[in-house]
Amino acid sequence: MAALRTCERPSLSNLDMSIHVANDAQKNQIQVPTAEDEFDYSQRAQWLRAAVLGANDGLVSVASLMMGVGAVKDDIKAMLVAGFAGLVAGACSMAIGEFVSVYTQRDIEVAQMKRERRKRESSGDYEQETEREKLPNPGQAAIASALAFSIGAVVPLLAAAFIRQKKVRLAVVAAVASLALAVFGATGAVIGRTxxxxxxFRVLIGGWMAMAITFGLTKLVGTAGL
Structure with a gap:
């Protein structure tokens, strides 16, 4: 019986070993980084900024323009033509501006690469090719900005296209633009983990201010007969 009791009792060394193993397992579980922790969300900042900025610009610009025209004109055709003109002009402006901006950034980076190569006194083909792949693409940036602007600008155009009554049309444009602004802001926040x-709320307030100021000033100018 004594021998059986002795066998049933766990030794202190086994207990210590079990405790150490359990502690090591817990440490490993705590210290293992997840894929989300390792991902650098700042890498998304450049293209996310361009996409959100382009969509917001298109939405706010065209919606404000249509609200301004609607403040002095009852004709739906004038409102839609003004909105379409704003879409085309804004998309071209965004594309050209982004192309020039990114091309300037590319020139600066190329000049910096040349200075660094002269300092290292090495100009291998593989290294040059790797550096060339990292350079920003002005054409892609221009197309992306124009596309993002157009996506935002088409929202108020579609909202007003089939509504004949002026007051209802203005209210629908403002409501749809507000909803789209909230969606754009939330989408950018989710992607960027902010x-x-x-x-x-920040995007929504900015859009409301732009539409209200455009509507009010255009109404004032139209009433004054200038």
């Missing part, structure tokens, strides 16, 4: 409510 607070959703504050981002959406």
């Amino acid at each position: 607070p959703v409510v504050s981002s959406s």
